[in-house]
Amino acid sequence: MTAVDPAAVAPGLDAPDLPPRRSRVWAKLRRNPAAIAGGGIVLFFAAVAVLAPVLPVPGPAEADWSAVRAAPSAAHPLGTDELGRDVLARMVWGAQASLLAGVVSVAIALLLGVPLGVLAGYRRGWIDAVISRFTEALLAAPFLILAIAFAAFLGPSLTNAMIAIGLSAMPLFVRLARGQTMAVMTEDYVESARAIGVGHLATVGRYVLPNIVPPLLVQATLTIATAIIAEASLSFLGLGQQPPAPSWGSMLNVAKNYLEVAPWMALWPGIAIFLVVLGFNLLGDGLRDALDPRDL
Amino acid sequence: MNEVVLEAVGLEKRFTRKRLFAPDTVVRAVNGVDLAVRRGETYAIVGESGCGKSTMARLLLTLMKPSDGTVLYEGRDTAGMSERELRALRRDLQVIFQDPFSSLNPQMSVGALIEEPLRVHGIGTAKERRAKAAEMLARVGLRPEHADRYPHEFSGGQRQRIGIARALVTGPQVVIGDEPVSALDVSIQAQVINILAALKAEMGLTLVLIAHDLAVIRHMADRVAVMYLGEVIEEAPADDLFARPAHPYTAALMAAIPIPEIGARPPAATLEGEPPNPVAPPPGCRFHPRCPHARENCRTDRPALRPLGDRRVACHYAEELTLPGIATETRPRAPGVARRFALLDARTKETDGGERP
Numbered sequence: 001m002t003a004v005d006p007a008a009v010a011p012g013l014d015a016p017d018l019p020p021r022r023s024r025v026w027a028k029l030r031r032n033p034a035a036i037a038g039g040g041i042v043l044f045f046a047a048v049a050v051l052a053p054v055l056p057v058p059g060p061a062e063a064d065w066s067a068v069r070a071a072p073s074a075a076h077p078l079g080t081d082e083l084g085r086d087v088l089a090r091m092v093w094g095a096q097a098s099l100l101a102g103v104v105s106v107a108i109a110l111l112l113g114v115p116l117g118v119l120a121g122y123r124r125g126w127i128d129a130v131i132s133r134f135t136e137a138l139l140a141a142p143f144l145i146l147a148i149a150f151a152a153f154l155g156p157s158l159t160n161a162m163i164a165i166g167l168s169a170m171p172l173f174v175r176l177a178r179g180q181t182m183a184v185m186t187e188d189y190v191e192s193a194r195a196i197g198v199g200h201l202a203t204v205g206r207y208v209l210p211n212i213v214p215p216l217l218v219q220a221t222l223t224i225a226t227a228i229i230a231e232a233s234l235s236f237l238g239l240g241q242q243p244p245a246p247s248w249g250s251m252l253n254v255a256k257n258y259l260e261v262a263p264w265m266a267l268w269p270g271i272a273i274f275l276v277v278l279g280f281n282l283l284g285d286g287l288r289d290a291l292d293p294r295d296l
Numbered sequence: 297m298n299e300v301v302l303e304a305v306g307l308e309k310r311f312t313r314k315r316l317f318a319p320d321t322v323v324r325a326v327n328g329v330d331l332a333v334r335r336g337e338t339y340a341i342v343g344e345s346g347c348g349k350s351t352m353a354r355l356l357l358t359l360m361k362p363s364d365g366t367v368l369y370e371g372r373d374t375a376g377m378s379e380r381e382l383r384a385l386r387r388d389l390q391v392i393f394q395d396p397f398s399s400l401n402p403q404m405s406v407g408a409l410i411e412e413p414l415r416v417h418g419i420g421t422a423k424e425r426r427a428k429a430a431e432m433l434a435r436v437g438l439r440p441e442h443a444d445r446y447p448h449e450f451s452g453g454q455r456q457r458i459g460i461a462r463a464l465v466t467g468p469q470v471v472i473g474d475e476p477v478s479a480l481d482v483s484i485q486a487q488v489i490n491i492l493a494a495l496k497a498e499m500g501l502t503l504v505l506i507a508h509d510l511a512v513i514r515h516m517a518d519r520v521a522v523m524y525l526g527e528v529i530e531e532a533p534a535d536d537l538f539a540r541p542a543h544p545y546t547a548a549l550m551a552a553i554p555i556p557e558i559g560a561r562p563p564a565a566t567l568e569g570e571p572p573n574p575v576a577p578p579p580g581c582r583f584h585p586r587c588p589h590a591r592e593n594c595r596t597d598r599p600a601l602r603p604l605g606d607r608r609v610a611c612h613y614a615e616e617l618t619l620p621g622i623a624t625e626t627r628p629r630a631p632g633v634a635r636r637f638a639l640l641d642a643r644t645k646e647t648d649g650g651e652r653p
Contacts, residue, residue, distance in 0.1 A: 189398060192393060197387065206403075210403035
């Protein structure tokens, strides 16, 4: 067998010489300063959360009765709260609860929501009807009310709060994954998978999932913020992190009562939540671009 | 050569739209089609938009279940096949899609796309598959090192060639092209058609071409079926069909082909109006509202598709009507033009014959 000569059938139409593109996800990520910054922020807070016991800060429950709601000073760099506890120490110790609340609950939401959504969008029919009605029923209840209901049902603890938040955030991911799957299913390439005999699981794995990841990634990074705040609300109701153990959210919740007399109590946890969300967002955006082969 | 490889028997596909406060509407996209594709031939299915060509392609590919009738592949009934058997069938029965921009998964490299059919059917080792993919790339006029790139880096024509490589890598018996070149620029159409023709000859393929472009059909097809509103209204060897259409609709399609020569053809009455609403097709001959030769009984009697020589036609008056076709050569070429065509033919032979070192 001889090859058709490219020049004969496609004169001058050959693609220009680009460098070969193998797995360049990591290289692309490294070249994206925003993604690096985002990754750095996330890593920093993760390190703080893990290293809390060895960092030179007081325990999170150690109260200094001589310095209640004290402004930032040399002794208490970020000030103290209404019981005279060091805000920096509580920030450090609370990082773990807040990061876990954000990441684990979103992971739960993704792990449950995406398979359900893809299943509904891929199979359609009665499976889709059942999943969609169920999802809509959950969506009908406000996010926080739903989380409170789940948390109350499961019992008060940080773990249960994360599960409750994950379950409440799940319908969003079901809907998003279902819609995106349905959009991808109309593409000819999914039919081409069937036409060459690719099985259902492989079709989902190679054709559907890679093409619906970008919007899911963005939604997931945004939901981390919602989850951290939701954990705060649950803590406030006694359903999340149990006092006196700190979390950024519960610190914010208490601090709102003292905004005028001790604004630093709200400032630092607020900044921390903002930074973590920013970090995850930048990282998520960078990851999305790096994973897209169309984006050079 | 006369062995039938792919056969449609009474093939019918209905799409029903259920409505709450009105009767359901039923569209018969394909309505009782019988046809037989012989091994090694190029069989074309032509018709206007909406006549059921693409549905026909999907039915023949067994990508869609018929409402009625069946598809036989090498005499085996596909209706009774399990999903596993159907999947195995895909090795022999392949498709080239119309739109090269949506038919290639953007997340897979070109190499992975071409290797995938082999992987799915468990053919060869990873190394052999890679070698085979490189060979296929070369055969469609791309370079083996293109395997590492992604579809978006290629032009439409190149993507369509990637699609062809993917369709042919398992060495199928039958390839169905669903408007394989209609999404491409005219200048690119020729090269894709040439590649397809060369590979067909090399690999001994049977080709089923779905198209609306009669120029492409005329260039490639051995036999042509003309569809109108979900039915085959004429089927004939390509040369006969173009020289002397037997059905007024076929003649109208011919009349619509532009001829780039002044005075080559007297201006014929082209077809007026749109195809009728497929939800409520006209009674009698479905073509009668647009047919210039319609008579009284055409409005009431439905003409069956009947044999007429070595063709089949669904018209009551096929024998009486003398309809204008397109002569293969309208008049002798001017000497200069003739020389150029001779050169072109020589070059085509040289490049397509597969004799190059």
